[in-house]
Amino acid sequence: MTHFIDRRLNPKDKSLNNRRRFLKRVRSQIKKAVKDAVRERGIADVDRGKNVSVPTDGISEPSFRNGTGTGRHERIYTGNKTFQSGDRIKKPPSGDGGAGGKQGSADGEGEDEFLFALSREEFLDFFFDDLELPDLIKHSLKEITKTKPQRAGFSVSGSPANINIGRTMRNAYGRRIGLKRPKTKDLKALEERIAVLEDVAVPTEKQQSELAELRAQYAKAMRRRRLISYIDPLDVRYNYFVQQPQPNTNAVMFCLMDVSASMGEREKDLAKRFFMLLHLFLNKRYDKTEIVFIRHTHDASEVDEETFFYSRQTGGTVVSTALVKMQEVIADRYPPSEWNIYAAQASDGENYSGDSLKCAKLLSEDIMHMCQYFAYVEIVEENEAQLIRSELSGMELWDSYRLVAQSWPNFAQKRVATATDIYPVFRELFARDDAGKKHG
Structure with missing residues (x-):
């Protein structure tokens, strides 16, 4: 069985699937708004987004709630001095309270319509819908510019294939000099001198003292060499590329x-x-x-x-x-x-x-x-x-x-x-x- 996983980023931290379902529900209002925009806009402005208003009664979501006519409900209401448990309360007559804001009024107050913005891609999708263009052509026309990668310096992160060896080694060399990492030739000279003194059959007191001092220097140099790595992650540099529009006539x-x-x-x-x-x-x-x-x-x-x-x-x-x-x-x-x-x-x-x-x-x-x-x-x-x-x-x-x-x-x-x-x-x-x- 094949599984498809949508890993695209959700725009503005919103649910992409929820937005698609919403656009599907208000499709008729969107198509009317797009048709009006095509009639009103200039040719060069056709690919801009569009604000669309939808009546609020068309955006309500289904929800679960307890049935009022079944089951037993026991509640305690604060400030109640009139009713006791078991009393029957008549339902308020139609139009009294609890239903405000659903209709307009003479003074201009009322419930506002829900306003949302169509992105450029969504607007073009609905614009192309009546034209019945193939998906490949729709995708091609929605691309804003054609770009190509162009070198733009260096970065501290990137793909291993983009590592810049020269800049990385230069950084590593400068860091080793700055931290005074022992050089290989200096360690080799210490090893040779230690080997010469160790080959002496009957060393003098001065030679024994020098041998002990050289061994201490060698041990210290090796510890410092292990602490100061040849190449550190801080030294690594990657070639950095930015997408530049291709020059067109x-x-x-x-x-x-x-x-x-x-x-x-x-x-x-x-x-x-x-x-x-x-x-x-x-x-x-x-x-x-x-x-x-x-x-x-x-x-x-x-x-x-x-x-x-x-x-x-x-x-x-x-x-x-x-x-x-x-x-x-x-x-x-x-x-x-x-x-x-x-x-x-x-x-x-x-x-x-x-x-x-x-x-x-x-x-x-x-x-x-x-x-x-x-x-x-x-x-x-x-x-x-x-x-x-x-x-x-x-x-x-x-x-x-x-x-x-x-x-x-x-x-x-x-x-x-x-x-x-x-x-x-x-x-x-x-x-x-x-x-x-x-x-x-």
């Missing part, structure tokens, strides 16, 4: 989105989840990641995140304007020789007639030469996704992008109807990265 993430009237709140919410996941992916691999938001209708502009997701705009749909704006921003601020360029485009697939071929030309002739990876997500209705079974069929923009995907392995396109459809784009990205192939 910079990355810029371009978020392109159609904000015409056909892109509603549902479409924008799915697009935001996609952008958040891509940002987590890049943030793990690069030390510095910048985000550029470009929105478009018939015209494109670079905006801040608040405007990108929530500001309303009307007009037609000309996708090529966003790609042209992306070219301008790259030329102005992000030279490909210094930046790793990633782009993510979200749209409902509609485009001005004839503009899709221009988009494919812009990508093939210029943008894909600069990008490490370009992902296009077409957000469709759930019933529409059931009808479109093949990726070979689609609207004009989808067909034009399919030609780009055939020529560029670092271009991916997927249809998204629900949050669970977002991961296939990243599966391709991770597979290409794990295989050791370079983007572009």
Whole structure:
């Protein structure tokens, strides 16, 4: 029979198993809080923790107590001058005493909700839950930085494999000199002189006196030598290593989105989840990641995140304007020789007639030469996704992008109807990265 022992440290001296059971019990409140946080937060702030409030009536624990209607209870209450043993006491009417604090009041007093904090890892677990990511990918995205060990001096404790012989012997040598430990050559000289005097057949009184003195010196030196060890545990030094983040180059993430009237709140919410996941992916691999938001209708502009997701705009749909704006921003601020360029485009697939071929030309002739990876997500209705079974069929923009995907392995396109459809784009990205192939 196999036994598994969990030896992980409990956070803040709390029971890890109890916390897991508690999170399971209040799962619905947590998922609602995480969903609200995704809607309210910026893309770069998605991996922060979250405070969640839970009504106190939902956190009560089962407990054992004596049954009030059975058995015999004998108690002595101090200050009782009215009742005697055997008297029956009526139960207080409903609402009288003993039930305070369970309801709100007009003056604002009442029972507070229970507030607890989700850690970064726990928040990301619930964020990834709707996306149905594999456990390996979840673990990879939750890692904050990639580090490697780097020498940082010496330590008095460590693994035997990390003992620094040179520094240990230097400390031992200095300690032996400081404590005046008898040297081996001095002891050998005493032994030789003692042996010479012991070989004399008829020693004189002076030789006998010298022999006795030398023997006393030798015994004292040996005692001191045994007390002052050659190497003491205090002398041992270990090589000390600290984990340093690996130096990474910079990355810029371009978020392109159609904000015409056909892109509603549902479409924008799915697009935001996609952008958040891509940002987590890049943030793990690069030390510095910048985000550029470009929105478009018939015209494109670079905006801040608040405007990108929530500001309303009307007009037609000309996708090529966003790609042209992306070219301008790259030329102005992000030279490909210094930046790793990633782009993510979200749209409902509609485009001005004839503009899709221009988009494919812009990508093939210029943008894909600069990008490490370009992902296009077409957000469709759930019933529409059931009808479109093949990726070979689609609207004009989808067909034009399919030609780009055939020529560029670092271009991916997927249809998204629900949050669970977002991961296939990243599966391709991770597979290409794990295989050791370079983007572009």
